[in-house]
Amino acid sequence: MTSVIGTWLAAFFTLAIFSFLYKDNPFYKVAEHLYVGISAAFWLIYVWSFTVYPLLVKPMIKNGLQGENLLLLIPFIFSIMMLFRLIPNYGWISRWPMAFTVGLGAGLGLTGAIQGILFPQMRATVLDLWLKNNPLGTLNNWLLIVGVITTIFYFFFSQEHKGAFGKIARVGIAFIMISFGASFGFTVMARVSILIGRVGFLLGDWLHLIK
Amino acid sequence: MFGVLMAIILSLNVQVFDTPNDDGTSITIKLPWQTGRYKSFSIYRGTSPDNLKLVQNFVVGETYKDRGLKPGAEYYYKIVAHTKDGKTEETDVIGPVKTVATWFNKNRFGILVSIIILGGLFVYFIEKARSGAELFIRKISGLEAIDDAVGRAAELGKPIVYIPGLLGINSIPTIASLSILRKVAKKAAEYEVDLIMPNADPMVMTTAQEVVKEAYLDAGRPDIYNPNNIYYLTSDQFGYTAGVDGILIREKPGAVFLQGYFYAESLILAETAHSIGAIQIAGTTSTTQLPFFVAACDYTLIGEEMLAASAYLSKDPVTLGSLKAEDYAKALIIIFLIVAILSKVIGFFDFTRLLIAK
Amino acid sequence: MRKEIPFLISALTAMFAVLAFFIPHKPFGGLQQKMLVWYSVVTGVAMLIGVESLLNNHYKRIRRRENILYSSFLIFGFLITFVLGVYSIRKYGDAFAPNSPFMFIFNYAEVPLQSTMFALLAFFIASAAYRAMKIRTVEASLLLAAAVIVMLGRVPAGAQLWSGMPKFAEWIMEIPNLAAQRGILIGVALGSVGMSLRIILGIEKPYLR
């Protein structure tokens, strides 16, 4: 029984969201407002269950405030400071945890960008210019190298895109455009699969038109 | 026949050593996994040779890292191998092996060098800018368009909507987005346009409130700042999208800014913004979403353009100096790539070895 | 004071994060992970501020007598999910136990809403392609051509048109596409380094003046 009610509820939500494609209407508004409310509560419970409780509350209850657990005071205090946001005139206290977060982002960004992106991408670009008995592979390597370097040229800020420099940057733009087109086309299939899933739900689970 | 013999002659070949480049809490054990002779291993460990206890049974794979040890302590090991035909073989007691805590991770030397080079370039160009040298920066059309977009919203008497993406303020694109927000907010204050900003992250929301408040103060209009226009919706990706779509369709903003890190919701937001006739200025570092912004939006800041936007918009020579430094870094990277590729051709030196960072 | 201390906190945090990356020795080793845990705890608690903002916003609207119906739906949706979540934690020890009423809401509201919003992309991808893919310039034509070839390469009709289509589409994905992505990513990496350095050096302070 619950699953029948649930299926009808899900069908209502599905149709209400799709109705937005025609135009904004009361059904969409109901679904939208319910969705925002439900999901805000859902993530609150989720964050409690998988972050705040296991990472902060549980270890504190279990082992008390000693040893390694003393470090938990840092997020605990930052969290309290964050909540000062809710008290008028004391909102500025929340700048401290914000500053911590921004600093962490900068610190991780500095090393992470080099280790996670720059080095691997550069390493993968150092390719052979000549592959024996493999003209297509050789051509591909050349194209890759030219593509990477010309794309980087596009991102030079202190040079006007004119003359020889502009021509190189223009090749880079060509690579970028081909890449964007290809990614666009490649994604269609995954998106349509999702829609097929929803239509399948309506026709199958709800209306039992297909089995 | 030969294979079997080899295996017997080699017997149980195990290497036990302190894990290099770590905090001294682990020892690495290299197991003869590739011989194909063994099913699994049991690892015994102790602080003295005559008192070894089983620490891990059924270990599989080439190396096993024995973790949670004390730095600077000595350990003894014995490994028992279980062969595929159900027999066991064991080593003598191995040790003592001493754990060492390292002060510098040598695997990351390359990264340190790059940070020093990049940091040096930064300091150099910032100083140069401070001393008054003219630094040229080309026009980035997406950024030039910000003024016009806000101005047009003002003419039409419509608000603007600023969407900062899904990630928190510990992510670089979001920080960059907040810097762009400052400029947009200042313009909005000057033109007396309402700025609406729905958020998916509560910390981004609070930071944005601070940023916008400061911007209004800068513009000399703290009186028209309304913190209620910068609010939280939900952290749910599509719940947020549904909510923002509702706002776009009902508030009918004249300009929509999509700046930050986006996932699949990018196109839903951009298409809805287009359907109400708003000017859209997008920017993200996400290579999977850039194609959709480029297709659907009037202006798109691509990758580094978006990260450089705040420096560009500030027009402050010191900050512009940092963009110049980024350009020189790019030139160095191109030179490095070309040298490394040519060096590979003549077999001189494998430059990719400099780029290894575990 | 209200401005110096936050800057100090952020610079020190950044410095420690960088040091921890290079120094495995105590107390730096593992510090990055620890700080990330702290971060997730703080954002987790900050969720309360978000929720306050959301509910307050709609409560005010109801009091101002605008949007009464829809704002009530939003608050109702929040309350019922929250109450059932707390109830499920108390009764089952875990809100995510499969039989819990909280999971009923997940199954029959959250999941269909989420995937239907996601499914809207199938429509928007079509309208965006129709509107944007025009042969206005050489660049735009390249984008169009690449998109059409890759789309054709992924359906049987493409192979019927030309048997080499799937291979050609794959080649576009693997060579020119990859090259540009790599170039963009290298730029992004440098931009991130630039942004980080500007924050660490105090040139840019997004959270305060």
Add this chain to the structure above:
Amino acid sequence: MNKLGKILSNINRQVIYLLVFLVVALPMILGIKAKVTVTEPVRKAYEFIDSLPPGSFILIGIDYGPSTFPEMNPMLYALLRHAFKKNLKVGILALQNAVNIPIGSQVLRAVAKEYGKKYGIDYVNLGYKPGWDAVIVSIGREIRDVFPEDAFGTPLDSLPITRNIHNYDDIALVIDLASGGTWASWIQFAQARFGVPVIIGVTAVMGPESYPYLQSGQIKGLIAGLKGAAEYETLIHHPYLGVRGMPAQSGVHILIILLIFVGNIGYLLQKRSKT
């Protein structure tokens, strides 16, 4: 000419949405079936499952979430239908995220009902456990170490289906349906170490990266994306969302290409009349 150009380049967005919807829904309602050619990776998966003796216990990992389930659920439907038809015993578990279990168990309940299968006798829901590498290794010794109870708190010893299941020796096959990295751990630990046969199902985007494992013989079969599900449905003669979705899949691609074509004709006509 100008007028035609204007019409062609200004098709209403609602019209486009309607066309997309019709192209997807009509073939599904009318049951139009595209011919699905079965590829080797899917056939191998089918043949392996088909060869299992009735009563064998198989474990299915539900490692995809709400955002990819429309692509992945059809695989689960097809595999469960095959398994229940062959009277295999099925257990599901999730290692990637707690919210995956409700998604998988809905499908499991529905298919079990179709075949009159009973909970605890023919199928079981083990629930979610974090830390997937460790969980996979632990099952090699004793499944009760990590799953002492099923998802509803019943001890495994009190369920007929799991009473005699202890480790991989009692498990005939592991199928991991994954949108993330769990599948690689199943291969690395369960297959390589304990020799349990593994079949994986992944999203279409992930197909290419998992293909080498099939070539090396580490997995018994590979199902990728909705297309893979369609192939499996063809093999079990039970066309469902996969097979029904194939014409829609091709149709939308062709529709978008036609729309681009029409839009450009409109654009060219307008441009010519201007000059």
